Amino acid sequence: MAETPASPPSLPPTPPLWRRLWLPVLVFALLALVPFVWGERFILGLVTRAMIMAIAALSLDLILGYGALVSFGHAAFLGLGAYAVAILFSHDIVDAAIAFPVAILVGAGFAFVTGAISLKTRGVYFIMITLAFGQMAFFTATSLSAYGGDDGLRMFHRSEVFGTRILANDTTFYFVVLGTLAGCFVLLKMIVGSRFGRVLRGAKENERRMRALGFDPFRYRLAAYVIAGAICALAGALFANLGMFVAPAYMTWQRSGEFIAMVVLGGMGTLIGPIIGAIGVTLVEEWLAALTQHWKVIFGPMVVLVAIFARGGIVKLLERVAGK
């Protein structure tokens, strides 16, 4: 044999911690500073919305970036979470301690059922079938005449937290959303680095190899799909609270497409990338919309340019700039 080491061979070194941490620390530090620098309600609301979209994009990255599963119906989970909170509210169940867990369970349940079916297919069929489930959720919402149908459903105030109205304060709500985003980020970081995450990533690398090693990719993908659905529904629960309003428009296929754009532009399979992508897209959209009503004509080419010149997304670009 080529080598017969006397002592057990030593493990290869891991990269230094700061290398992996500088970008998340920077992003979260900037977000934490926003309320102190721009106290205006409008700015606060806008960035809060951007962070909620970031939670949704983060959850999509688990299945898209780490599982290579292009789900085109992800907005359905946002809508489901939002509707769960608003519908409970209309029945006088206004406490987040009940409404949020229900929203999460609804998202997880919908993901389990639709995932069990759609994950039997691959590639473009998977895209189509998730799109179909997303549209199903959308049209179901429009037909809910008891809950506003097309017009949507209003909440008279934000969810209570154990009987208190602390979320009514916009700054408090801002930090609750920021904390949720940070919590989801840490949770998903742990998941993708765990044994479970390794199987998910491995099945993306080479499914045939993973089967031959003894793994059944379906079970891991389904579990990832359920986790993603649950987290996105949590984003939906926050979204309902932001504007105290829900509508079928929350789950259009265009929004699902936007989530994909956020993940891809920010950097698939990086978690921090989709956060940056979601915030960037939300802010740029807002800015362009204020400049001209034809903002989509400008936004489209911008997306194309980033996709061409920043392969691997904004994160890769930043790392190249900050690196050597």
Next chain:
Amino acid sequence: MTAPILSLNNLHKAYGALKVTDGVSLDVGAGELHAIIGPNGAGKTTLISEITGEVALDAGTVTFDGADVTALPVHARALKGLTRSFQITQVLPGFTVLENVATAAQAHDGSSFRFFRSAGADRRLNDTAMAALAEVGLAARAALPAASLSHGEKRQLEIAMALVSQPKLLLLDEPMAGMGREETERMVAVLMALKGRYPMVLVEHDMHAVFRLADRISVLVYGQVIASGSPEAVRADPAVREAYLGEEEFG
């Protein structure tokens, strides 16, 4: 004789009119290195895939380690100890060399539905993986992405992955294919060292290697086993000489 580790009973498989496996029956004894040789397109890779469950049989049964596994899917057979390497290497290209092997070890180390502890920092998996990498001579490459390995090194990596898979039978599909002289020698040495430790089914075109390694040889031609026996018996078999007519390895 002890019970065979693998028993193939009258396997049949056709792709349209092409009978790719045509009534194959053979046993692999415990501890035996059983080589399968045959011309290109004879159905050797297909036979391996029928054993692992990747290719569904039209008829016949596969008995492994005393149990009928014919109805089991690929991953379930793999967990029972049916471990294969591929003719066209199948690694996890974006993973490091170490993580490739650690992933293989993980399959046999309890449930993978563990969500929080870092797998990359798992000492037990990493130590197991490093030991296997050292055994095949790849320890120095552990930190590199698998995609950056040479062809021969990827073959070695596949062997390392097989070693940590708690194999009860190794199915090796042309482990020397596309290798240079030196790499082939190294692989023969690795297989020599494994021989006796694990029963093996070895598909290989390199006749020098086959005759040095094999305890028994089966010759597959057009999906049928035309000869099976000791290397000497197979070498002398007139039907085999006919099938390999003109190939100097048999001269």
